[in-house]
Amino acid sequence: MNIHTNVQPGKTGVEIQEEIESAVENVERQAVSRGMQAVNALRNAELEVLRGQRSGRIYKKPHSRTYYTASAPGEPPARRTGNLRLHWSKRVVKERTAGGVVIHAEIRSAEAYSSILENGSPRTNLEPRPYVERIRKKALPKIQKIYSRTYRI
Numbered sequence: 001m002n003i004h005t006n007v008q009p010g011k012t013g014v015e016i017q018e019e020i021e022s023a024v025e026n027v028e029r030q031a032v033s034r035g036m037q038a039v040n041a042l043r044n045a046e047l048e049v050l051r052g053q054r055s056g057r058i059y060k061k062p063h064s065r066t067y068y069t070a071s072a073p074g075e076p077p078a079r080r081t082g083n084l085r086l087h088w089s090k091r092v093v094k095e096r097t098a099g100g101v102v103i104h105a106e107i108r109s110a111e112a113y114s115s116i117l118e119n120g121s122p123r124t125n126l127e128p129r130p131y132v133e134r135i136r137k138k139a140l141p142k143i144q145k146i147y148s149r150t151y152r153i
Contacts, residue, residue, distance in 0.1 A: 073127035
């Protein structure tokens with residue numbers, strides 16, 4: 001991205017440098033803000049992907065009289081307790097590089113079993129219930145729209 005400023009005649013080098021630094025800080029703030037918007041888009045996509053009925057086996061919920069339908073291999077995980085859908089952390093990190101600034105926007109599940117569901121487990125013979133890539137694909141159009149808007153200086 002290139003930042004253009006109008007240099008007024010008679011401005012000192014220090015004044016021009018301050019104007020440029022101010023413009024860069026402004027764009028960086030906007031980029032971090034867009035990172036938060038991207039994180040929210042990921043979170044909304046996650047809620048959609050992990051919603052709905054599944055087509056696996058029917059089980060009785062432990063310590064209950066109710067039943068639920070598990071996910072079949074290849075489907076996103078079914079909701080039994082709701083913990084996988086509820087326990088996500090959002091994070092936006094601004095990283096300075098030689099070429100500028102990189103914004104990392106991510107969500108992570110706080111549930112220890114989330115990676116087992118995603119990748120499966122040979123130890124327990126659980127086949128994968130992939131959901132991470134589906135979340136990314138669902139959120140990508142909105143994230144691209146967020147980052148493609150023009151930055152204000």
